Structures are given as C-alpha cells and as structure tokens.
Amino acid sequence: MKKEGLFEGALRQFNKAADLMKLDDGMREVLSTHKRELTIHFPVKMDDGSVKVFTGYRFQHNIARGPAKGGVRYHPNVNEDEIKTLSFLMTWKCAVAGIPYGGAKGGVKVDPAKLSEAELERLSRRYFSDISIIIGPEEDIPAPDVNTSGKIMSWFLDTYSMNVGHSTLGIVTGKPLELGGSLGRSEATGRGVSIVSNEASKYFLGSEIKGKTVAIQGFGNVGSYTALILAQEYGAKIVAISDITGGYYNPEGINAKEAFDYVTAHKSLEGFNAQKITNEELLELDVDVLIPAALERAITERNANNIKAKLIIEAANGPTSPEADAILRSKNIKVVPDILTNAGGVTVSYFEWVQGLYSYFWDLDDVRKALDRAMKNAFKDGVKIREEFNTDMRTALYIVAINKVATATKLRGIFP
Numbered sequence: 001m002k003k004e005g006l007f008e009g010a011l012r013q014f015n016k017a018a019d020l021m022k023l024d025d026g027m028r029e030v031l032s033t034h035k036r037e038l039t040i041h042f043p044v045k046m047d048d049g050s051v052k053v054f055t056g057y058r059f060q061h062n063i064a065r066g067p068a069k070g071g072v073r074y075h076p077n078v079n080e081d082e083i084k085t086l087s088f089l090m091t092w093k094c095a096v097a098g099i100p101y102g103g104a105k106g107g108v109k110v111d112p113a114k115l116s117e118a119e120l121e122r123l124s125r126r127y128f129s130d131i132s133i134i135i136g137p138e139e140d141i142p143a144p145d146v147n148t149s150g151k152i153m154s155w156f157l158d159t160y161s162m163n164v165g166h167s168t169l170g171i172v173t174g175k176p177l178e179l180g181g182s183l184g185r186s187e188a189t190g191r192g193v194s195i196v197s198n199e200a201s202k203y204f205l206g207s208e209i210k211g212k213t214v215a216i217q218g219f220g221n222v223g224s225y226t227a228l229i230l231a232q233e234y235g236a237k238i239v240a241i242s243d244i245t246g247g248y249y250n251p252e253g254i255n256a257k258e259a260f261d262y263v264t265a266h267k268s269l270e271g272f273n274a275q276k277i278t279n280e281e282l283l284e285l286d287v288d289v290l291i292p293a294a295l296e297r298a299i300t301e302r303n304a305n306n307i308k309a310k311l312i313i314e315a316a317n318g319p320t321s322p323e324a325d326a327i328l329r330s331k332n333i334k335v336v337p338d339i340l341t342n343a344g345g346v347t348v349s350y351f352e353w354v355q356g357l358y359s360y361f362w363d364l365d366d367v368r369k370a371l372d373r374a375m376k377n378a379f380k381d382g383v384k385i386r387e388e389f390n391t392d393m394r395t396a397l398y399i400v401a402i403n404k405v406a407t408a409t410k411l412r413g414i415f416p
Contacts, residue, residue, distance in 0.1 A: 006085040009322055014088075017398035020389055027406050034084065035102075036060040040130045044123045047116050054110055054123060058131040059087040060140055061103040064408040067138055068104035069094060069346060071145025071174075072127075072152075078107035086317065089339060090346070095401035096378050097343040099350040102405075104140050106131065112147050121155055128156045132163060137170030137357065143349050144174040154179055169356035173349035180359075182352035184367035185345075190225025191368065192344015193315045195375040196336060197226075197289060198234050203383060204311050204334040205288065210235035213287040215309070217279055218294025219243045219269055222315050222342065224260050226291060231256035240282045241269065242294070247282035248274035284308060292319035299324045307333060314338040329392055337394040339401065340378055347374050 004012075011032055018028050038058045043051050057080060060068040070090040083105045090103030108127055112120055134140060144153055153172045157179060160171045169180035177183065184191070201209040214236045216223045223241065230236040238256050240249040245268050248254065254274055262272050283290065283303060290309035292298045296318040299307065304320075304327035312328065312335045314320060320328070320335060328335055348371055355361045362370075378400075386396035 005081045006318075007081055007088065010085050010088055012322060013394065013398060014092075014402070017395050017402055020391060020395060021399050021402065023402065023406065027409065030409060031062065031402060031405060034059055034061050034087065035063060036134055037080075037084070038131060038134055039080065040127070042126050042130050044119065044126055046119055054108055054127070056106070056108040056127045056131065057083040058106040058134060058140070058142075059083050059104060060134065061087040062091045062405060063102040064405055064412060065095065065102055066100035067102065067136075068140035069101035069143070069349065070104035070106065071143045072106040072108070072148050072156075073146035074108050074110050074112045074148055075146050076109060076111045078109045083107050089317070091405060092398060092401035093339045093343050093346060095404040096339050096382070096397050097347045097350075097374055098378060098381075099347055099374075101141075101346070101350065104142070105145075106142055107145075120152075124152050124155045125159045128159045129163065132160060135160075135171070137168055137353075141170065141349075141353055142172050143346075150174055150176045150181065169359065170353050173352040173356075175352070180352070180356045180361075182348055182355055182367060183362065183364040184371070185348050185352060186221065187225045187229070188348035188367075188371060189222045189315070189342050189345035190227075191229055191371060192347065192375050193222065193226045193291065193293070193313060193341050194229040194234060195344070195372055196341045196379055197230060197236075197291065197313045199376060199379045200311060200313060200334070200336045201289065203379075208234070209289065211237060212289055213237050213239050214289045214291060215240035215282050215285045215287045216291045216293055216315075217242050217247075217282050217298060218292065218316060219259070219263060220293070223291070223293035224263060226293060226315060227254075227256040228260050236289070239287060240277070240285055241274075242277075242279050242282050243269045245270040247277040247279050248272050249277045249282070249285070250274045289313060291315050295319065297321050299328075301327060304328055305331075307331070309333065312336070313341050315342050317342065325392075325394065335392070335394060336379075337397055339394075340375075340382060340397050343378065344371055344375060347371055 087105035094101040175181040284306040286308040293315035298319040300321045301323040304324035382397045
C-alpha cells in the first residue's frame, strides 16, 4: 500500500471540513488547487572555485484575501510535497488568524551546515533573485523558517532592493530591528502558543492554566519562549522539556528561566539539572497539558494510545498524524491544532510588514496587545464553530478558514 503523502493528508483534513460545511464542488476545486508552483535549479560558485547546482521552490497556494505569505527553509530533505503542503496550510493559518494574507512557502534542498558563510550568502542571494519573478511586498512576502534567520532575511532584502533600485522594507519579515524588524517577533510564536494554551485550558479544563502541569517537547525558539511565558506570566507548572539531547523531567517543576538561560549559554539542554528521560517518554507523561513543539508527526498511531495528557496544544507544524488524531478523539483528549496555536509568528510578521510599509514602528506593548487580541478572537471563532457543528477543534478551525477564503473568492468573482 502506497504511503500517504503530506499533501494528500492535508487534503483529507480539508475535505473533512468541506464535507461538513457542504462546500460546493467548484469552490472545493479552487481552494484545493495551488495558484503558482515555481521550481528553480540554480548554480552557486563554491569557495574552492567549483560550481554546484541547487534546487529551490516557491509555491503560492491562494491569494484571494491578500498577498501570499510564508517562510523559506533550508534543509537537505526539502521537497515538492513538503513545500506544496506547507503553502496550503499557510492559507488556512492566515485566515484563522484573521490577517489579510494567502499561503506560500519556499525552500532550498541544501544542508546549510556544510556551507561556509560566503557560500550561504551566495546561495541565498541567487535563490532570492531567481524567485523574484513572483514575489514582492504586495505579491508574496517571505520570512524565516527552518535553518534560515534574520541574517538571511537581510540578504534577501538587500538582493531585492538592489534589483529594484530602492530599499523595500516590506519584501520580507523576520528582519533585524535595524532593518525594519518588529519588536516582539522572536517571542511571537511562543507567546501565541501561551495565549491559546490559557484560553484552551479555561474552555476545555474548566480553569486557567495557572498551576497546571505542562510538558513541552522541543526547546528551540518556540518551545523555550512558550515555557518562559507560560511559567512567568500565566503561572503554569512546567514539569518536562526536551531537545535533541533528550527529555528533562522534574515533577516538582522546572525553572523555565533557568532552562532558557542554560540553553542560551550552552546551545542545548545537555547537562541540565533534571531527571533525564527520552523525548518519547515525555510525550507519555501524565500531565494536564502536552505541547509538542519540535517535529512533524511526533504523535502517531504508534504512541497515541499511550498519551495521558488531557489537552494537547500543537506548537509544531503537523505534530499529530491523522491516524493519531482519531485515536486521541476516541480517548476524549482535546487537541488545539497548529493552524491556530502557532499562528502568533505569522501574525506578528503581518504587524512587521505593516510597520515596514508605513515606516512607522510600534512599541513592544502595542505588539503584545495586538497579538493577544488576535489570538483570543481566533480561538473564540473556533469554539463557536466547534459548538455549531458539534465537531473537533481542528475541523472547526478549518471550517472558519475555508469559509473566509471561499467568501473572499465569491466576492471577487472569476476573472474575466
């Protein structure tokens, strides 16, 4: 039996929501089809004088509600199915968050750890120059993703600006503050996860997350800020965290600030003062809230029956397989999906884009207040549809998103 591809799995979830909301066949075809799929093969001169050819992608799924938006990732496993799926999911994430973007995604099939700084810069500039035929501050706005950063966004900005002859701050987001970046961007995804975790705790568990036990798989940017904000601002009890070196568990509670500072200093959790467990054991701890913030498909049919958490908040992209989702529902474990929970990053990217277009920049408190309002409103929208259709939160949020994009498409009509 052929293994289901990522895009096929995403379409399955889309169709489940579309069936429930009785979406007509024509609109279903429009919304399940990508507008543009760009694949490029481009040469890069290496430091030793040799030339290597790399493969890159930029896919745009839908632009009915505004410009396309999505990150660029550098990874040896980047492929067409992944980029196609992630651009598709970005459309729904932007719609759920209530921001006027459509979905896009980009990537280069490369291991950046094997490149020198100069090679990385040449690769970045050539990739961005080649995809510039479909991007622009009002067409498609890239951002950082796996193995890309503010530094790479700076190269992207400069490359595009040199080609058009003037500085264009709105061409990318996730930039350094000195080049038109936004305050609050580095913490944005983790803060969004924290806001949703507290709202979901109130709705599904009957009270705020204060004092509730939380396990977080993954302690990169998203997981570390989530732990810090949940502990310091919401009073949650973080009992387990993890990274590639394994899990770290303390039933009495982990000091999130100490862990955050430890990783900042040591680049990993290796040696952190807590009981060592595996990443798999962390997922199966008896906690109130489990937050997978690391890898895709962390929860599958192989371990879903062992999950003991009452509530799962998806901070990573696609951490739960469709098969695992069904098992969790049968166990009455509530899941709040990634298209809402990790939308804080793209929401603050939208704020950055707006600031760049107007060259008027907000203070941190304004960014945080606007993000808090956006995430809470999106959660309320999902709850309303969940109750109206008597369905799970994932399907409810897809219905919210599909309805917004379908409405925009109907209002615009079919050109010509």
